[in-house]
Amino acid sequence: MTAAETALAAGPVAPRPAHRDANVLRWLAAYTASLIGDSVYFVALAWSAQKVAGPAEVGLVMAAGAFPRALLMLGGGVAADRFGVRRIVLGSDAVRCFLILAVAAGVAVTAPALWILVALALAFGAVDALFVPAVGALPPRITTPDQLARVTGMRTLSMRVSQISGPPLGGLAMGLGGAPAAFAVAGALFALSLPLLLTVRLRPLNMPDAGEAVDAADVRSDPPAPAGAWQDLLGGLLYLRRHPLIGPLIAVIAISELGLTGTLNVGMILLNGERGWGPSGYGWIISGFGAGATVGAVLLTVAGRLPRAGLTLAGTLLVGCVGAAAIALVPALPLAVALAAAVGLAMGVCGTLANALVQTAADPAYLGRVTSVVMLTSVGLAPMSYPVVGAAIGVWGSAPVFVGCGVFGSVGVVVALACGTVRRAELPGSRPRPSKT
Numbered sequence: 001m002t003a004a005e006t007a008l009a010a011g012p013v014a015p016r017p018a019h020r021d022a023n024v025l026r027w028l029a030a031y032t033a034s035l036i037g038d039s040v041y042f043v044a045l046a047w048s049a050q051k052v053a054g055p056a057e058v059g060l061v062m063a064a065g066a067f068p069r070a071l072l073m074l075g076g077g078v079a080a081d082r083f084g085v086r087r088i089v090l091g092s093d094a095v096r097c098f099l100i101l102a103v104a105a106g107v108a109v110t111a112p113a114l115w116i117l118v119a120l121a122l123a124f125g126a127v128d129a130l131f132v133p134a135v136g137a138l139p140p141r142i143t144t145p146d147q148l149a150r151v152t153g154m155r156t157l158s159m160r161v162s163q164i165s166g167p168p169l170g171g172l173a174m175g176l177g178g179a180p181a182a183f184a185v186a187g188a189l190f191a192l193s194l195p196l197l198l199t200v201r202l203r204p205l206n207m208p209d210a211g212e213a214v215d216a217a218d219v220r221s222d223p224p225a226p227a228g229a230w231q232d233l234l235g236g237l238l239y240l241r242r243h244p245l246i247g248p249l250i251a252v253i254a255i256s257e258l259g260l261t262g263t264l265n266v267g268m269i270l271l272n273g274e275r276g277w278g279p280s281g282y283g284w285i286i287s288g289f290g291a292g293a294t295v296g297a298v299l300l301t302v303a304g305r306l307p308r309a310g311l312t313l314a315g316t317l318l319v320g321c322v323g324a325a326a327i328a329l330v331p332a333l334p335l336a337v338a339l340a341a342a343v344g345l346a347m348g349v350c351g352t353l354a355n356a357l358v359q360t361a362a363d364p365a366y367l368g369r370v371t372s373v374v375m376l377t378s379v380g381l382a383p384m385s386y387p388v389v390g391a392a393i394g395v396w397g398s399a400p401v402f403v404g405c406g407v408f409g410s411v412g413v414v415v416a417l418a419c420g421t422v423r424r425a426e427l428p429g430s431r432p433r434p435s436k437t
Contacts, residue, residue: 018147019154019301023201027142030196031135032158034093037189039166040173041100044182045121047174048112061117065125069379072129077372078232080134085141085368090197092131097190099123104183112179132379133372140359140367141202145428146305149356153300156352160294236369245361246370248419252412253354254377256317259409260324260347261378262385263402264289270390271328271398281333288340296348306353310425313353314416319346321413325406328399357425 018024042062049061080088103112103120139151173182240247272282306312323343327336355374362370392401416422 017304018143018150021143024142024151024154026196027138027200028154028158030193030200031155032161033189033193033196035158035162036166036169037186037193039162040170040182040189041124041186043167043170044174044179044186045117047182048107048179049114049117052112052114061114061121064118064121065128066379066383068122068126069129070376072126073133073372073376073379074233074369075229076130077133077236077369078229079130080137080368081236081366082229082232085134085137086202088130088134089138090194092127092134093190093194093197095127096124096131097187097194099127100183100190101187104180104187107183108180132375133368136371136375137367140364142200145360148360149306149352149427150301150304152352152356152359153297156297156348157294157301160290160297163290233369236366239363239366240370240373243361245421245425246358248415248422249354249358250373250377252317252416252422253374254381255412255415256350256409257377257382258385259405259412260320261382262389263324263405266386266389267393267398267402267405270393271402274398277333284333284337285340288337289344292341292344293348296345297352300349300352305427307426309353309357309427310416310422313350313357314413314423316346316350317416318410318413320350321406321409324409325403328402356427360428
């Protein structure tokens with residue numbers, strides 16, 4: 001018997017777990033370097049603005065990048081689907097690297113003028129509108145569907161690592177060499193991600209899993225490109241509206257983001273001020289949330305998938321909403337920290353499941369546009385709740401607003417349970433290797 005016949009007799013080979021796949025690990029290393037670079041960049045931008053401008057101008061500089069990012073995000077999804085995620089990811093990451101290193105060189109010979117920082121923030125936000133949808137559409141192209149939840153957990157873990165390590169690294173660079181050093185470190189991290197991304201192999205669209213029988217009729221090619229980008233965008237939105245699972249899932253994500261993001265960011269600062277817990281108390285609460293979210297990401301990275309994904313998503317979202325509302329009702333800091341950890345764990349699992357379900361359900365030809373809409377809910381819609389939450393707390397205090405936001409976020413639970421496709425949603429599972437007979 002030949003080697004090929006022996007392999008066929010043994011049955012299909014089970015896919016390699018994502019956390020042991022060198023291709024996935026190269027992508028993860030590149031993604032982590034890029035995220036840490038983002039964190040260092042924001043530290044450098046904020047401190048540079050603080051040195052040359054007043055509080056209002058600092059807020060302007062920090063908000064400048066959000067406008068082009070939100071405005072152009074859907075267009076970035078169209079570009080990813082039209083021109084390919086690999087090309088867009090590499091091109092936009094290279095431009096980000098060039099921008100940051102150019103500014104590092106500029107501020108090394110002259111003071112970081114306010115107009116330079118605003119221009120950098122606007123340009124960086126516009127390029128990010130291309131990079132974010134494209135990099136978000138990569139996971140289904142580097143792993144098999146049954147490993148996607150694990151890869152999404154690894155991605156969430158990478159985000160937490162960057163949030164923990166990026167700001168201290170940026171602060172250290174600012175302390176040792178000022179703004180030029182901090183911008184240079186951010187640019188170097190973007191430069192590090194580029195060769196790693198170049199080595200990442202992408203799976204063809206609709207490629208079957210290892211060992212799966214292939215029928216030519218089952219392997220779809222990309223649909224012909226419409227006449228223009230506008231038609232592409234409308235086609236993507238129409239696809240979302242008609243999809244029985246992705247549309248309701250995005251509604252759940254958007255409702256939960258609007259209900260909880262402002263509460264956990266702006267509201268937590270104001271609550272901390274009301275209670276007199278001080279900066280260290282706020283740090284403990286945020287650390288508790290981050291620790292819980294990290295545990296959730298590790299859980300899905302190790303487990304690979306959770307059964308009854310739709311029901312688990314709804315349940316963890318409910319826990320997150322109840323916990324977020326209750327934080328404003330507890331009198332002691334240790335209880336608030338414990339609740340924040342529970343909220344972080346629940347929302348970490350909920351968010352990872354939601355993204356994995358969206359990516360496994362999406363037609364690969366629309367994945368860039370789908371990802372851009374999902375990201376728009378967090379970087380575009382969610383920040384709109386910040387001034388509303390702040391003003392409401394100023395009028396009614398923290399407790400009523402936290403409870404109200406928790407109730408609003410719970411509407412997402414109702415939507416998830418009322419929609420049968422979400423309630424019954426399951427992630428693809430690993431098929432066991434057939435036994436020899």
